[in-house]
Amino acid sequence: MLSHVVIIQVESSARVSIGPVQTQFFELDSPFTLESGEQLEQLRIAYETYGELNADASNAILLFHALTGSHHAAGFNPEVNGVEDLWTDECHVGWWDQFIGPGKALDTNQFFVVCANYLGSCYGSTGPISMNPATGKRYGNAFPRITAWDVVNSQLYLLNHLRIHQLHAVIGGSLGGMLAMLLATFCPNRVRTVIPIATGMQTTILQKIMNFEQIIAIRNDRDFKEGDYDLDQPPKQGLALARMIAHKTFVSLADLERRARQEITSHNLIGNFYALSHPVESYMQYQGDKFAERFDANSYLRIMDLWQNFRLQDLPTRFQDCAHQRYLLFSIDSDVCFYPEEQQAIVEELKAHGIDVTYLTVHSELGHDSFLLEPELFSPYIQFILSGTD
Ligand SMILES: CC(=O)SCCNC(=O)CCNC(=O)[C@H](O)C(C)(C)COP(=O)(O)OP(=O)(O)OC[C@H]1O[C@@H](n2cnc3c(N)ncnc32)[C@H](O)[C@@H]1OP(=O)(O)O
Numbered sequence: 001m002l003s004h005v006v007i008i009q010v011e012s013s014a015r016v017s018i019g020p021v022q023t024q025f026f027e028l029d030s031p032f033t034l035e036s037g038e039q040l041e042q043l044r045i046a047y048e049t050y051g052e053l054n055a056d057a058s059n060a061i062l063l064f065h066a067l068t069g070s071h072h073a074a075g076f077n078p079e080v081n082g083v084e085d086l087w088t089d090e091c092h093v094g095w096w097d098q099f100i101g102p103g104k105a106l107d108t109n110q111f112f113v114v115c116a117n118y119l120g121s122c123y124g125s126t127g128p129i130s131m132n133p134a135t136g137k138r139y140g141n142a143f144p145r146i147t148a149w150d151v152v153n154s155q156l157y158l159l160n161h162l163r164i165h166q167l168h169a170v171i172g173g174s175l176g177g178m179l180a181m182l183l184a185t186f187c188p189n190r191v192r193t194v195i196p197i198a199t200g201m202q203t204t205i206l207q208k209i210m211n212f213e214q215i216i217a218i219r220n221d222r223d224f225k226e227g228d229y230d231l232d233q234p235p236k237q238g239l240a241l242a243r244m245i246a247h248k249t250f251v252s253l254a255d256l257e258r259r260a261r262q263e264i265t266s267h268n269l270i271g272n273f274y275a276l277s278h279p280v281e282s283y284m285q286y287q288g289d290k291f292a293e294r295f296d297a298n299s300y301l302r303i304m305d306l307w308q309n310f311r312l313q314d315l316p317t318r319f320q321d322c323a324h325q326r327y328l329l330f331s332i333d334s335d336v337c338f339y340p341e342e343q344q345a346i347v348e349e350l351k352a353h354g355i356d357v358t359y360l361t362v363h364s365e366l367g368h369d370s371f372l373l374e375p376e377l378f379s380p381y382i383q384f385i386l387s388g389t390d
């Protein structure tokens with residue numbers, strides 16, 4: 001009965017949208033040094049904010065998007081300056097619109113929410129499609145390798161610019177959860193509450209294999225040209241295949257079958273020996289093609305690279321400085337991208353270091369992407385922990 005009431009509240013607040021929002025840009029006024037020691041002459045971070053920062057800047061929440069998301073987390077943003085060519089209808093409504101707004105999980109009546117596009121991505125932050133000041137041409141393949149720390153560090157500069165020295169909370173799902181934990185453990189004094197969702201402390205062997213397959217899929221596209229492709233002729237087939245490889249780990253098999261309409265939109269032969277024979281093939285092909293229209297291959301490879309090499313280092317030492325933090329950690333029981341065992345390992349590590357953790361496994365039929373699609377499963381708990389006083 002009680003959970004029924006909660007669900008009704010979330011559904012009714014979900015109708016209250018934050019409304020029109022605009023992309024903002026932060027530009028660092030000096031070169032940005034990457035973890036590798038290499039320097040980016042210019043650093044630009046695209047971001048959005050929702051709600052108002054209070055007088056003592058104590059109500060800020062930093063939200064990390066996942067692998068292919070963007071800074072556009074809530075409301076309606078019809079365009080992103082400079083990258084219109086990668087901006088599709090799918091992206092107009094923020095990817096966490098159901099979680100952010102008045103009365104929602106990240107309640108903008110109380111909190112100031114910041115979401116920034118990853119360094120290296122393709123939605124407005126400096127990345128492979130940006131102009132290289134040294135050559136006057138787009139970086140493309142010349143864009144350097146980046147690490148998870150580089151993404152986090154770039155966002156710390158943004159927080160400094162916004163005069164936010166301590167976050168009320170940092171939150172993220174999937175790869176975004178890894179970045180949230182990285183920030184929380186490497187900069188413990190800047191974070192009070194940590195909310196990682198469906199994530200892990202290091203890349204698993206299965207993820208490494210899946211990611212490697214995707215990297216090879218892009219590399220093998222003849223249009224890839226070792227990364228020196230023309231943006232007018234990008235390696236769409238490789239990117240589409242990469243998305244198909246990944247998508248089956250983001251969506252449960254049962255839900256994939258349900259999502260695929262009983263229709264095969266293209267009966268094209270592959271070579272002269274195989275025609276699409278099942279709606280799920282048609283659906284997967286469509287998902288791949290749709291993704292190839294909205295993402296840049298070099299950006300995808302940079303983000304894959306940082307995921308492949310992700311590992312939270314020196315945890316025993318780092319957690320010693322995190323005793324003041326509290327965690328709300330979520331597993332999704334049908335997740336085959338970040339299996340619940342990975343979050344259980346996080347819980348054990350936190351408990352071993354005396355860090356306060358609330359651990360919840362939500363039941364979903366949808367798989368890993370549940371955290372993007374089912375606000376009613378997460379929102380009441382997020383609201384509860386965010387409203388806790390220090
Ligand atoms: C820049 C941005 O922020 S992009 C938007 C934000 N995105 C992110 O943050 C990434 C995370 N988001 C996602 O991965 C996705 O949006 C999800 C998983 C949450 C939802 O995926 P969707 O593609 O919207 O939904 P779903 O998986 O049900 O697929 C529906 C599509 O498949 C098509 N489809 C269904 N069955 C078939 C079939 N048999 N054959 C061909 N196409 C089919 C539908 O027509 C529909 O097409 P449309 O997207 O053009 O309307």
Ligand SMILES: N[C@@H](CCO)C(=O)O
Nearest residue numbers: 066067068069174250
């Ligand atoms: N499907 C989401 C989550 C993956 O972790 C994305 O593409 O970003």
